[in-house]
Amino acid sequence: MEEMMKVVPLVLRTIFWVALMGLSGLLFHLFNRVWLKSKKIRKKLQMQGIKGPPPSFLHGNLAEMHKIQFQATKAASNHADQILAHDYTSTLFPYFEHWRKEYGLIYTYSTGMRQHLYVNQPELVKEMNQCITLALGKPYYVTKRLAPMLGNGILRSNGLIWAQQRKIVAPEFFMDKVKGMVGLMLESAQPLLRKWEDYIEDQGGVTADIQVDEDLKGVSADVISRACFGSSYFKGKEIFLKLRSLQKAISQQGFLLGVTSFGFLQTGKQKEISSLEREIESLIWKVVKEREQECLETCSSEKDLLQLIMEAAMTDQSLGKDSAKSKRFIVDNCKNIYFAGHESTAVAASWCLLLLAIHPEWQDRIRKEVAQVCPNGLPDVNSVMNLKTVTIVIQEVLRLYPPAAFVSREALEETQVGNIVIPKGVCLWTLIPTLHRDPNIWGPDVNDFRPDRFTDGVSHACKFPQAYIPFGLGPRLCLGKNFAMVQLKVLLSLIVSNFAFSLSPKYRHSPAYKMIVEPGNGVHILIKRI
Numbered sequence: 234m235e236e237m238m239k240v241v242p243l244v245l246r247t248i249f250w251v252a253l254m255g256l257s258g259l260l261f262h263l264f265n266r267v268w269l270k271s272k273k274i275r276k277k278l279q280m281q282g283i284k285g286p287p288p289s290f291l292h293g294n295l296a297e298m299h300k301i302q303f304q305a306t307k308a309a310s311n312h313a314d315q316i317l318a319h320d321y322t323s324t325l326f327p328y329f330e331h332w333r334k335e336y337g338l339i340y341t342y343s344t345g346m347r348q349h350l351y352v353n354q355p356e357l358v359k360e361m362n363q364c365i366t367l368a369l370g371k372p373y374y375v376t377k378r379l380a381p382m383l384g385n386g387i388l389r390s391n392g393l394i395w396a397q398q399r400k401i402v403a404p405e406f407f408m409d410k411v412k413g414m415v416g417l418m419l420e421s422a423q424p425l426l427r428k429w430e431d432y433i434e435d436q437g438g439v440t441a442d443i444q445v446d447e448d449l450k451g452v453s454a455d456v457i458s459r460a461c462f463g464s465s466y467f468k469g470k471e472i473f474l475k476l477r478s479l480q481k482a483i484s485q486q487g488f489l490l491g492v493t494s495f496g497f498l499q500t501g502k503q504k505e506i507s508s509l510e511r512e513i514e515s516l517i518w519k520v521v522k523e524r525e526q527e528c529l530e531t532c533s534s535e536k537d538l539l540q541l542i543m544e545a546a547m548t549d550q551s552l553g554k555d556s557a558k559s560k561r562f563i564v565d566n567c568k569n570i571y572f573a574g575h576e577s578t579a580v581a582a583s584w585c586l587l588l589l590a591i592h593p594e595w596q597d598r599i600r601k602e603v604a605q606v607c608p609n610g611l612p613d614v615n616s617v618m619n620l621k622t623v624t625i626v627i628q629e630v631l632r633l634y635p636p637a638a639f640v641s642r643e644a645l646e647e648t649q650v651g652n653i654v655i656p657k658g659v660c661l662w663t664l665i666p667t668l669h670r671d672p673n674i675w676g677p678d679v680n681d682f683r684p685d686r687f688t689d690g691v692s693h694a695c696k697f698p699q700a701y702i703p704f705g706l707g708p709r710l711c712l713g714k715n716f717a718m719v720q721l722k723v724l725l726s727l728i729v730s731n732f733a734f735s736l737s738p739k740y741r742h743s744p745a746y747k748m749i750v751e752p753g754n755g756v757h758i759l760i761k762r763i
């Protein structure tokens with residue numbers, strides 16, 4: 234017994250020393266490998282004249298970012314009366330604004346040990362976006378959180394895999410293909426018109442106070458379901474509903490700053506995410522199998538996107554005969570097109586209705602144009618291309634309220650962008666709304682809603698056309714740009730030529746970031762029949 238009493242403290246002491254050595258080793262590793270490495274990267278940027286807020290050990294500038302965010306949230310007053318003057322970056326990402334005022338259009342900051350470069354100088358934005366090197370990709374720490382939703386599809390992939398996917402998917406969204414989809418866009422919008430007429434009927438027959446967002450999401454889900462899944466679009470809609478739940482679950486995780494909550498807090502959410510991911514995969518796969526069977530019997534000559542993605546998966550040499558790879562390709566790309574194609578277009582439509590509600594003179598101009606250009610007031614393949622007023626209204630809305638807030642890249646290798654050498658691992662961030670509201674680029678009326686600034690094209694609307702990037706720019710330019718623009722034109726011309734609307738007193742202006750920037754409390758308008 235006495236012997237044992239002597240041994241216990243010895244064991245405890247040994248454990249203590251081993252733990253201490255382990256901890257010192259870890260700290261040494263953190264200090265040497267991680268901290269010194271990020272210090273070296275920072276130094277490389279500083280030596281090129283790039284300044285930024287001084288980071289603290291382990292956290293970088295995170296504490297300051299949270300503090301600035303906290304103060305901005307506290308100070309955020311109701312912007313209801315200054316919808317146009319309100320640049321949402323000042324409330325959603327106030328630290329970027331704070332540092333921009335202090336350090337200019339290019340600066341560096343860090344989150345944890347990760348070094349970032351803020352790039353909002355138009356010349357450098359252009360260089361960065363038009364850089365064709367595969368050494369610039371989507372930042373891994375951001376996209377890895379999106380993996381359950383996007384797999385390794387085109388939105389998150391990098392390098393050769395991305396280049397191959399882009400080659401396969403891009404032609405499906407060329408203007409010629411999109412023109413063929415005008416009919417299905419019209420079909421999808423009709424139920425919305427009937428629904429809003431019913432609202433008016435239900436609310437006394439003259440006007441109705443409605444919230445537009447879910448109805449618009451319904452239309453864009455229907456459009457992309459029809460475009461993607463053709464005859465099986467009902468099943469497509471079921472998939473899309475689940476994808477929306479998945480998006481909601483992921484965006485609750487605050488992935489942007491790359492700060493993880495403690496694992497155990499996330500377990501429930503993680504389980505929900507994994508189960509949704511599995512359900513979506515098996516639903517998509519079921520549709521694919523049914524389609525294969527249909528094709529064995531009679532395959533329609535009219536090919537939808539699913540058909541084209543399936544054919545690409547079968548014929549693309551990079552995927553070879555590996556059925557697992559082909560399956561991943563099909564499932565991931567269906568998921569990517571849904572996410573990219575559905576949410577952002579619907580949110581853009583919401584912002585359009587908001588700005589048109591406070592500018593009835595532009596509703597009048599659209600109405601006149603639709604009456605002149607469209608036979609029977611319905612846009613078709615030819616007339617949709619001639620809707621100039623609708624186009625400039627959409628362009629102006631996307632300038633003031635771009636749904637995608639950032640263009641982001643990571644230097645996968647050391648890369649030269651313009652006159653700056655970007656060390657490997659640095660993430661680059663361009664804030665699209667800030668570029669779109671720079672008075673040096675757009676002039677003193679930058680905060681006014683003035684669609685006619687776009688009458689003679691983007692290059693006449695501003696000093697630096699590459700600074701207008703609601704759809705990005707260069708090799709990673711949005712694949713669905715044509716699809717989104719045509720869909721928005723069809724939808725707006727139908728709504729405006731059937732209804733007149735103004736802003737409802739229920740509307741509260743509070744843009745919110747949920748992977749894209751949307752009206753936080755929805756868009757409420759008062760509508761009446763024309």
Ligand code: HEM
Pocket residue numbers: 387388399569570573574575577578581635636637639640641702703704705706708709710711712713714716717
């Ligand atoms: C108003 C609606 C839309 C907006 C504002 C928008 C905006 C964007 C932006 C900013 C990017 C990133 C560009 C970059 O990282 O440089 C992007 C990428 C992409 N978008 Fe869109 N988008 C919209 C609609 C659509 C639609 C309807 C589709 C498909 C049907 C689509 C498919 C894609 C794809 C596949 C990419 C990834 C391209 C790549 O990485 O190569 N988008 N979009």
